[in-house]
Amino acid sequence: MWNKIEGAPRETIEETQLKRLKETLERVYELTSFYKEKFDELGIAPKDIKSLKDIERLPFTKKQDLRNHYPFGLFCVPMSEVVRVHSSSGTTGKPTVVGYTQSDMDVWDEVMARVYTMAGATADDVVHNAYGYGLFTGGLGFDSGAKKIGATTIPASSGFTDRQIMLMKDFNATILAATPSFALHMYETAKKSGSGYLKDFKLKSGVFGAEPTSDGLKEEVSRVWGIDYHEVYGLSEIIGPGVSSNCKHSKLLHVNEDHFYPEIVDYKTGKVLPDGERGELVITSLTKQALPIIRYRTGDITSLHREPCACGRTLVRMESIVGRVDDMIIVNGVNVYPSQVEHVIANTKGVTLNYQIIADKKGHLDKIDILVEVSDEVLSDSVAEMEKIKKDIQHSLANNLYINANVKLVEPRTLERSMGKAIRVIDKRI
Amino acid sequence: MSKIIKQLSIFVENKMGELSDITTLLASEHISIESINLSDASDFGILRLIVDDSQRAKEILEKNGFSSRFTDVFAVEISDHVGSFNSVIKALAKQNINIEYTYTISNAEIGAFIFKVADLELANAIKTLEKEGIHLLCEI
Numbered sequence: 001m002w003n004k005i006e007g008a009p010r011e012t013i014e015e016t017q018l019k020r021l022k023e024t025l026e027r028v029y030e031l032t033s034f035y036k037e038k039f040d041e042l043g044i045a046p047k048d049i050k051s052l053k054d055i056e057r058l059p060f061t062k063k064q065d066l067r068n069h070y071p072f073g074l075f076c077v078p079m080s081e082v083v084r085v086h087s088s089s090g091t092t093g094k095p096t097v098v099g100y101t102q103s104d105m106d107v108w109d110e111v112m113a114r115v116y117t118m119a120g121a122t123a124d125d126v127v128h129n130a131y132g133y134g135l136f137t138g139g140l141g142f143d144s145g146a147k148k149i150g151a152t153t154i155p156a157s158s159g160f161t162d163r164q165i166m167l168m169k170d171f172n173a174t175i176l177a178a179t180p181s182f183a184l185h186m187y188e189t190a191k192k193s194g195s196g197y198l199k200d201f202k203l204k205s206g207v208f209g210a211e212p213t214s215d216g217l218k219e220e221v222s223r224v225w226g227i228d229y230h231e232v233y234g235l236s237e238i239i240g241p242g243v244s245s246n247c248k249h250s251k252l253l254h255v256n257e258d259h260f261y262p263e264i265v266d267y268k269t270g271k272v273l274p275d276g277e278r279g280e281l282v283i284t285s286l287t288k289q290a291l292p293i294i295r296y297r298t299g300d301i302t303s304l305h306r307e308p309c310a311c312g313r314t315l316v317r318m319e320s321i322v323g324r325v326d327d328m329i330i331v332n333g334v335n336v337y338p339s340q341v342e343h344v345i346a347n348t349k350g351v352t353l354n355y356q357i358i359a360d361k362k363g364h365l366d367k368i369d370i371l372v373e374v375s376d377e378v379l380s381d382s383v384a385e386m387e388k389i390k391k392d393i394q395h396s397l398a399n400n401l402y403i404n405a406n407v408k409l410v411e412p413r414t415l416e417r418s419m420g421k422a423i424r425v426i427d428k429r430i
Numbered sequence: 431m432s433k434i435i436k437q438l439s440i441f442v443e444n445k446m447g448e449l450s451d452i453t454t455l456l457a458s459e460h461i462s463i464e465s466i467n468l469s470d471a472s473d474f475g476i477l478r479l480i481v482d483d484s485q486r487a488k489e490i491l492e493k494n495g496f497s498s499r500f501t502d503v504f505a506v507e508i509s510d511h512v513g514s515f516n517s518v519i520k521a522l523a524k525q526n527i528n529i530e531y532t533y534t535i536s537n538a539e540i541g542a543f544i545f546k547v548a549d550l551e552l553a554n555a556i557k558t559l560e561k562e563g564i565h566l567l568c569e570i
Contacts, residue, residue: 374441374474374497381439381501381546382530383469383476409474411443413495 002117002149003110005258006313013314016258018052020286025049025058028292031076034069035294055261055284056272060295063096066237071097077290087135088236088335095135098236099290105144107287111242111256112145118247118254118311119205119230121175123150126202128173130182131210131333132158136402137240138210138333142177145242151175158182165190169200176206179333180213180221184364187224203227209234209241210333212321215251231320237296238283244318249310252317259287262316263295264304267325278303280325281318299325327425329359331366334402338424341370341397348396349389351377356415357405360428368405370397373412433504433556433566436484437544440477440491440498444470452477455494461487465544467533478533480544502552505567506559508541515543521562527551542567 001007005016025046028035038059039045049055066074075082077099084100100108121127127146133139139157146153154171156164165186168176176183183206190198203225208218209232222229233253234241243260244253255262260283264273267280281298285291301323304316328337338357346352354373359366372393380386386409393407415423442448449468456463465480481487484500491498508514522529527547535542547555559566 376492376497376499379439379441379497379499381437381476381478381499383471386441386474386476387471409441409443411441411495412497414443 001311001313002114006114006254006256006315008314010314013258014052017261017286020258021052021055021261021284022046022049024284024286024288024292025294027076028294032074034065034074052261055263055295058284058295060270060282060297061293062297063237063299066096066098067094070094072099074293075099075290076292077101082290084140086137086140086236086240096237098137101289103287103289104239104291107259108141108239108242109144109148111239111259112141113148114254114256115207115230115232115242115245116145116149116151116175118245119175119207120228120248121146121149121151121205125149125151125174126154126172127151127175127177128154128156128164128168128171130156130158130164130176130178130186131241136333137234137236141234141240141242142207146175146177161186161189168203169197172202174202174204176203176225176227178206178208179210180208180217181211181332181361181364181366183208183221183225184217187221188363201225205230207232207245209245211330212323233318233321235298235300237293237298238285239288243283246317247309247311247313250317252305252309252319254309254313254315254317255304257316259285261286262304262318264302265297267297267301275304275306278319278322281321297325299328301325329357329425329427331359331368331403336368336401336403340401342424344396344400345372345393348393349378351375353378354412354415356423357425358428359425366429368403370405370407371410371415372407373415374409375412433560433568434502434552435480435505435544435567435569437501437503437546438479438481438484438487438491438498439501440479440496442468442475442477442496444473444475449477452491452496455490456481456487459486459490461490465533465535467531467544469531478544480535501546502549503544503546504552504556505535505542505544507565507567508543510541514541517562518543518545518559518564521558521564522547522555525554525558527555527558 029046044057081101082099083102087095087097129142131138131142143153205228207230218229232241232245234243238260244255246253263282264279265282273279281300281302283296285293300321302319302321304318306316328335356371358369390407390409397403397405462482467478469476488498506518530546532543532545
């Protein structure tokens, strides 16, 4: 265990949570008109929250609220105290932006240190980090957590698979941090150099996340590399990776609930559901300074479990994400909403075109095809012009949504419809 | 009479049987195809047709899920002797008129070519060729 709070008596954890919740509520109420107005509307003041149960009376915060206050509208500290920003994809010009003070960075390091410790990593280990470095929280989140425990980090970032494999082998990496699909892709690539080559790797465990993963895929990653599989859950709106992860005793993920307070709600009614029942995960940050967030609707479906774990941790555990409440899909670790794709296409060509997203696997990696129907409005007599439409859409998808999609122009009325309603997403990976 | 000819440009996906779907459709509606040209990219193409009733053809295509548009082109009679095609090209080049594409008319009794130039240049192209004594067709 990295921190003794992970195994503290429930009363201690809950006392800490309540104290931190009250402080957070006082701050957001005082510092942002957004929360003040929402609380006032419901006739609630921070002082009315006397127990953890009272959190149910508080209003929800949604992704759209963050977008509406783009970029820094919900920050609770002056920019001089913000040391880092991250951002996730959005429609043209409107991504979701999150900020961190130094103390937020310390919290992030702390929870990531817990993640690595749960995966059996120590200062003696070499972490090969194949998450993308940049605005995406994956790369830097897994990087600084490894530094916190004193491990050696190989900041490989994404892409260049052949070179990555060589480094992972030559530098004797023992821990692999990657998306599960990239981990499998690395294996397939390494295998081409022969089975003798595979024996030279020193990997013992991996910290995997950033995409929904079936049990079968987890087992395969674990089997082919001969390593322990540890799942890591997180989202940038809350902190990035490090919200929860699993120990070697179970597949359920320990939630770092002294920093992030989890609830499960019925996503239609917003009513809180009891332990064990599946619903939408809602998280309240308890220690965030730059961007505290109250009852954030993650859109992820899971359940909470409070039975004791053999590892001795007393933190509540969550199931691996079983689905989404909306139509969001994840492509090679990047979140994609069909509405964003629609927006990008409309902004590129100035007209709304009918489209369909087809997510599939190419080897072990995700690939995405976007079929766009050619209407009379955009039809040109020139093949070069039509090729340009295709390239332009591909280019704006890459720029705005960070996805490399293959755009295919199709004839009108060729896209599948169900009961007259357009089918926007066909996910062949499921 | 106007020398501008209304060509139908149709978006076609590069897949089996696509072209025959269109020609079958037009034949069943008794639309006669006077001229045909297909320009293709990797996964789609633009089918260019000159038909006897372009307005009706467009409506039929639309009803059956094809995108199409009209494109203004002109047709030049080119007799079968050395340099006749060249004289047309030279006349246009002298006026800096760029030819976007050209193709032969399949069923003409005399040799004839369709020419597409930028819409802004169309009137000038027709005037230039007529001044050179080159014969343009009014209909096909």
